[in-house]
Amino acid sequence: MSFKVRLRLAVGGRTIALDLASQARLTALVGPSGAGKTSVLNAIAGLARPREGRIAVGGTVLFDSAAGVDLAPERRRAGYVFQDLRLFPHLRVAQNLAYGERIAQPERRWAGREDLIALLGIGHLLRRWPATLSGGEARRVAIGRALLAAPDFLLLDEPTASLDPGRVEALLALVERIRDELAIPILLVSHDRAEVERLAGHVAHLP
Amino acid sequence: MLTGAEWAVIGLSLKVSLVAVLATLPVAYGLAWLLARRRFPGRLLLDAAVHLPLVLPPVVTGWLLLLLFGRAGPVGGWLEAQWGVGLVFRWTGAALAAAVMALPLMVRAMRLSIEAVDRRLVEAARVLGASPARAFATITLPLSAPGIAAGAVLGFARSLGEFGATITFASNIEGETRTLPLAIYTGLQLPGAEGAVARLAVIAILLSLGALLASEWLVRRSMGQRAHVL
Numbered sequence: 335m336s337f338k339v340r341l342r343l344a345v346g347g348r349t350i351a352l353d354l355a356s357q358a359r360l361t362a363l364v365g366p367s368g369a370g371k372t373s374v375l376n377a378i379a380g381l382a383r384p385r386e387g388r389i390a391v392g393g394t395v396l397f398d399s400a401a402g403v404d405l406a407p408e409r410r411r412a413g414y415v416f417q418d419l420r421l422f423p424h425l426r427v428a429q430n431l432a433y434g435e436r437i438a439q440p441e442r443r444w445a446g447r448e449d450l451i452a453l454l455g456i457g458h459l460l461r462r463w464p465a466t467l468s469g470g471e472a473r474r475v476a477i478g479r480a481l482l483a484a485p486d487f488l489l490l491d492e493p494t495a496s497l498d499p500g501r502v503e504a505l506l507a508l509v510e511r512i513r514d515e516l517a518i519p520i521l522l523v524s525h526d527r528a529e530v531e532r533l534a535g536h537v538a539h540l541p
Numbered sequence: 542m543l544t545g546a547e548w549a550v551i552g553l554s555l556k557v558s559l560v561a562v563l564a565t566l567p568v569a570y571g572l573a574w575l576l577a578r579r580r581f582p583g584r585l586l587l588d589a590a591v592h593l594p595l596v597l598p599p600v601v602t603g604w605l606l607l608l609l610f611g612r613a614g615p616v617g618g619w620l621e622a623q624w625g626v627g628l629v630f631r632w633t634g635a636a637l638a639a640a641v642m643a644l645p646l647m648v649r650a651m652r653l654s655i656e657a658v659d660r661r662l663v664e665a666a667r668v669l670g671a672s673p674a675r676a677f678a679t680i681t682l683p684l685s686a687p688g689i690a691a692g693a694v695l696g697f698a699r700s701l702g703e704f705g706a707t708i709t710f711a712s713n714i715e716g717e718t719r720t721l722p723l724a725i726y727t728g729l730q731l732p733g734a735e736g737a738v739a740r741l742a743v744i745a746i747l748l749s750l751g752a753l754l755a756s757e758w759l760v761r762r763s764m765g766q767r768a769h770v771l
Contacts, residue, residue: 380668408668410668411670412668423662433679434671438670483670
């Protein structure tokens, strides 16, 4: 249950540095917009390559420039809930949810499909197309899709962004339940101080 | 109404065009994917080579095909010796000429549709555990399917109309390589064939119009699909 991230990363013409070591269940990464928070998540998920550094989650080394380790995204076992969600537009909600679940080895699957669908409250959406979902519905489906792929850790990028104020509370409560009931390490990117204080056991700052 | 010989011309044209498009489909999609998604040395050159038949005089394309695929040509000689396949003066040669001429149009349509597939979706698939091949098969391929269909229809229409490269490379042999345009041209050389020319021309116009409308419909449909993606 830990994130150990030490890296230098090119972000839009400059280089950012981060040194993060956290044993908390939920770690928050905060900083002003444009600081490169999403780029750090991308680097952890394997979608961006740091200039140098080392990324380890729960004892598994995902990237180590000194040792020449750079796992492909599909081998990192990341559950990444993108800020822009990225639901597959040509697949119904049920097929979106099943996408990673189908690939994960059966003995690795730890999230029960029915339980998770109940926890997320998305049972009534299974037949719908992503384009017909509200922002909050789509975000819960994206969280479900990530969790069903049996990830070792969860990356949440601004999970309450673009939600109605009334929906924010429900989503924060959901993240708390995932944190407490599923016992999966979570790295949360947020610029909302109250959100971070409520959820995170450890806070890392990007200047 | 149409005579038996005219029906035979239409049948041959449809066969030549269909074979040309089906055989070119995977090649065109592969080229379109390379040009849309990969950066490699010689990319511009490949792009230009694919588009060459679009701007070259068709008779030059036919002549190049003769050099390459003729009995004495490097590829044609090998095909003949190894497999006993002859292309010159054969309907398969007409299909090859049609395929080469249709290729640039097919690649263009498919390339646009592949470029329109959001790469962030492919990234999402990879993070969810999909190998590059699986992400391609489950995300890029289905989302670019309308472009594949549009490219195929466009290529089919282009193949139906192919004249210059065909007559140069495969010649104008009745029942073998005399497709619709070649039959119309032949009719124009003969006295008293005005009726046949007119009938075949009307068929050609109807087939081409139908293919263009189908292609346009497919493109619009894919645009509509994209609009409700975001």
